[in-house]
Amino acid sequence: MTPPVIREVPLTGPGSGPYSITIGPDGALWLTLAGSGGIARLGPDAGVRIFDADPPASRPLIITAGPDGALWYTRSGDDRLGRVTVDGRTSSVALPAGTAPCGLAVGPDDALWYAGTGDDTIGRVTVDGAVTRHPLPVTGGFPSMLTAGGDGALWFTLNRANAIGRIDVSGEVTLHALPTADAGPVGITRGGDGALWFVEIAAGQLGRITVDGRIAEFPLPDRAARPHAIVADPAGGCWFTEWAANRIGHVDPAGRITGHDLPTPASEPHGLAVAPDGTVWTALEIGAVAVLTP
DSSP states (O other): OOOOEEEEEEOSOTTOOEEEEEEOTTSOEEEEETTTOSEEEEOTTSOEEEEOOSOGGGOEEEEEEOTTSSEEEEETTTTEEEEEOTTOOEEEEEOOTTOOEEEEEEOTTSOEEEEETTTTEEEEEOTTOOEEEEEOSSSSOOEEEEEEOTTSEEEEEETTTTEEEEEETTOOEEEEEOSSTTOOEEEEEEOTTSSEEEEETTTTEEEEEOTTOOEEEEEOSSTTSOEEEEEEOTTSOEEEEETTTTEEEEEOTTOOEEEEEOSSTTOOEEEEEEOTTSOEEEEETTTEEEEEEO
16 A cells, blocks of 8 residues: 655644644645634645734634634634634634634534533534633543534533543533543544544544444554544545654544654644545644545
């Protein structure tokens, strides 16, 4: 099999800390800049535009295309959801103090759902700014990332409670404990097989949970790789980042795992997105984007 080709595209200067990446409705790539505050847009022509209206301490983390044609993102440093239109107009929605939102996804109800790492909540925000909070039945669980499942609910990781959670649109919560102690789940995505795939950053494993709660775990070849984010691919597998190992990994539907080293040492890969043509784009904290062509 021919190995994939990986190249890097410069994005911003040192310290900006590109963290999360998504494909916008305009076909461009949109990234959060956790280190400097603000959002970057990488156009199809490789042109870069920075939207820096947010305070530097706002610490934007996860970005997603919203149901209203704009990009929405969590601001963990100042307890807000940010919004930017494709033509660059910015606004935000205030969340309760101490929320520290991280993960963000569009639910089956066309609202934005976020993970409140600071107050053990899963929250819902409509596009006109109405906020609803759903407290979780754990204390200090550190809800981190979330994704929409195929069962009409949102699924999320509880990093410190060592569990995967499910919340339906009415707010009913179910928790599933992980088999491996202190696994530290973070990224989660809906796979092409209908199950939810997630990463265990502390255990060096991938996990898969079916909508009826059956869990399987897949150890990485490098258990110290610190997997961070994960996204489904069109072929039924998933791509994921190995933050400490400076790699992009792939798991196929059967659980077979491969890894691909990034060109620049210690580039700190975080979020990633799969484009319609199958290329994989990864945010690198050094201030660049990696492009993997399978």
